[in-house]
Amino acid sequence: MNEFISRxxxxxxxxxxxxxxxxxxxxxxxxxxxxxxxxxxxxxxAWKDYAAHVAExxxxxxxxxxxxxxxxxxxxxxxxxxxxxxxxxxRTIAIQDGISQGPICAFxxxxxxxxxxxxxxxxxxxxxxxxxxxxxxxxxxxxxxxRFGFMSTRLQTWFPFTLYVYIxxxxxxxxxxxxxxxxxxxxxxxxxxxxDFARAQTLMDEQLTTxxxxxxxxxxxRIHPLFPTLFANYPVAYYWTAFQSEWAMDLVFxxxxxxxxxxxxxxxxxxxxxxxxxxxxxxGKKVTRGGKAAGPSHEVITDMKTRxxxxxxxxxLGKNSIKLYDKAYxxxxxxxxxxxxxxxxLPFRVFRHKAGESDDAPLxxxxxxxxxxxxxxxxxxxxKALDRYCDALARxxxxxxxxxxxxxxxxxxxxxxxxVRALHPFDPADLQLLRAVNRGEFTIxxxxxxxxxxxxxxxxxxxxxxxxxxxxxxxRKLRLLRAHGIIRKLSGTHRYQVTPRGRLILxxxxxxxxxxxxxxxxxAA
Numbered sequence: 134m135n136e137f138i139s140r141x142x143x144x145x146x147x148x149x150x151x152x153x154x155x156x157x158x159x160x161x162x163x164x165x166x167x168x169x170x171x172x173x174x175x176x177x178x179a180w181k182d183y184a185a186h187v188a189e190x191x192x193x194x195x196x197x198x199x200x201x202x203x204x205x206x207x208x209x210x211x212x213x214x215x216x217x218x219x220x221x222x223x224r225t226i227a228i229q230d231g232i233s234q235g236p237i238c239a240f241x242x243x244x245x246x247x248x249x250x251x252x253x254x255x256x257x258x259x260x261x262x263x264x265x266x267x268x269x270x271x272x273x274x275x276x277x278x279x280r281f282g283f284m285s286t287r288l289q290t291w292f293p294f295t296l297y298v299y300i301x302x303x304x305x306x307x308x309x310x311x312x313x314x315x316x317x318x319x320x321x322x323x324x325x326x327x328x329d330f331a332r333a334q335t336l337m338d339e340q341l342t343t344x345x346x347x348x349x350x351x352x353x354x355r356i357h358p359l360f361p362t363l364f365a366n367y368p369v370a371y372y373w374t375a376f377q378s379e380w381a382m383d384l385v386f387x388x389x390x391x392x393x394x395x396x397x398x399x400x401x402x403x404x405x406x407x408x409x410x411x412x413x414x415x416x417g418k419k420v421t422r423g424g425k426a427a428g429p430s431h432e433v434i435t436d437m438k439t440r441x442x443x444x445x446x447x448x449x450l451g452k453n454s455i456k457l458y459d460k461a462y463x464x465x466x467x468x469x470x471x472x473x474x475x476x477x478x479l480p481f482r483v484f485r486h487k488a489g490e491s492d493d494a495p496l497x498x499x500x501x502x503x504x505x506x507x508x509x510x511x512x513x514x515x516x517k518a519l520d521r522y523c524d525a526l527a528r529x530x531x532x533x534x535x536x537x538x539x540x541x542x543x544x545x546x547x548x549x550x551x552x553v554r555a556l557h558p559f560d561p562a563d564l565q566l567l568r569a570v571n572r573g574e575f576t577i578x579x580x581x582x583x584x585x586x587x588x589x590x591x592x593x594x595x596x597x598x599x600x601x602x603x604x605x606x607x608x609r610k611l612r613l614l615r616a617h618g619i620i621r622k623l624s625g626t627h628r629y630q631v632t633p634r635g636r637l638i639l640x641x642x643x644x645x646x647x648x649x650x651x652x653x654x655x656x657a658a
């Protein structure tokens with residue numbers, strides 16, 4: 134059971150899990166040396182005629198792709214710059230022209246692409262096929278599909294004609310709910326209100342039963358009209374992989390004010406308390422008791438970014454990531470969205486046959502493949518990662534008041550038989566100390582005396598005597614923090630780490646220190 138949903142269920146009007154952005158890549162056997170040679174042999178293309186042939190075919194593929202949209206009276210445009218968002222331009226055109234079904238527009242642009250060329254080999258004194266990156270013309274098509282809603286494709290018009298198909302699970306769900314008669318309110322690609330969340334989840338689960346090969350092949354014929362004619366003498370088919378997947382869980386708060394109050398605390402928890410081993414566990418990586426990954430792993434990077442919609446926190450593990458953001462603050466609800474992005478499925482496991490074996494062969498845990506055959510398992514892995522992440526987020530303390538947190542440190546204590554003065558969290562000197570030990574770079578490896586000196590003193594010590602004085606002064610500050618339970622010493626080292634209780638106090642004090650009177654007045658109201 135998701136602990137976050139259990140804890141905040143009274144504030145949630147519903148929850149919805151499923152694919153958000155999905156990018157499929159279709160590749161022909163021409164991506165391989167043998168496949169390309171087979172095509173040239175079947176088409177009776179000599180090496181010396183290769184360049185002229187591919188240039189002519191590319192021209193025809195481009196024209197056929199653009200004509201498929203232009204013949205419907207929709208705009209076609211060549212783009213000279215990649216600065217503008219093609220998707221945003223297409224959405225603007227769809228709104229302006231009121232497109233609810235059929236093609237929206239098409240763009241063409243020159244971008245780097247992997248293709249073939251024929252070059253001479255000095256050693257063998259023969260012509261050879263060589264694969265390399267070169268500028269290629271790509272055709273982008275945007276459609277309002279009957280099934281998937283707003284979708285787009287990207288076709289490389291040069292051999293080997295790699296094709297990308299972009300769809301969005303939420304766009305698709307909107308179409309499903311329209312057909313099922315489920316009432317909803319939409320904001321961008323999320324739903325702050327759905328009349329029947331259980332029904333909506335059932336519809337979203339149905340997306341996983343899709344015949345992806347049939348659906349994507351149908352897209353290929355529409356996007357690449359010349360495809361059947363071009364390969365009449367050398368029959369080939371696209372092999373489809375999930376190039377990128379985003380699996381999101383929408384937690385819909387009926388009262389937007391509740392999410393506004395809670396979200397800053399979740400950000401602090403995510404940035405400062407969730408460690409690298411935590412993130413690895415979320416993503417299904419085995420971690421030892423000492424916090425090290427069992428087997429090879431990637432560096433964990435956590436960052437926070439302010440966007441127009443709000444603030445998002447993102448934890449990266451190699452090419453994959455897990456993130457959290459809030460959006461769609463409306464009068465009927467607001468959405469908290471944790472989301473997993475998988476670009477590299479190899480770190481995950483799937484219980485399957487070995488590739489090429491019969492159905493009678495034994496099943497074993499093997500590496501997850503990018504192919505659409507493992508897409509269902511990808512969804513399962515993503516959901517489990519989000520459940521683990523939400524369980525960690527449920528630890529956030531949103532009940533204790535600032536006064537309750539700080540009153541214990543604002544009085545003298547006795548530590549190791551010696552009296553220790555009170556901490557005054559809003560006194561400039563003590564506040565500077567609290568800020569220093571709360572810095573993100575000390576979250577994993579801890580802080581040392583010398584690290585604290587570098588922060589508290591702007592200039593290097595003028596001599597050995599002053600260096601000793603500074604070291605002693607910082608030692609007293611560390612003792613003060615230890616006595617009040619803000620930090621603890623790491624056994625066998627000269628490093629100190631903030632305790633869970635200390636982190637809670639630091640987050641509360643530093644958040645309050647940055648809160649304006651206007652914000653306080655709004656909360657009081």
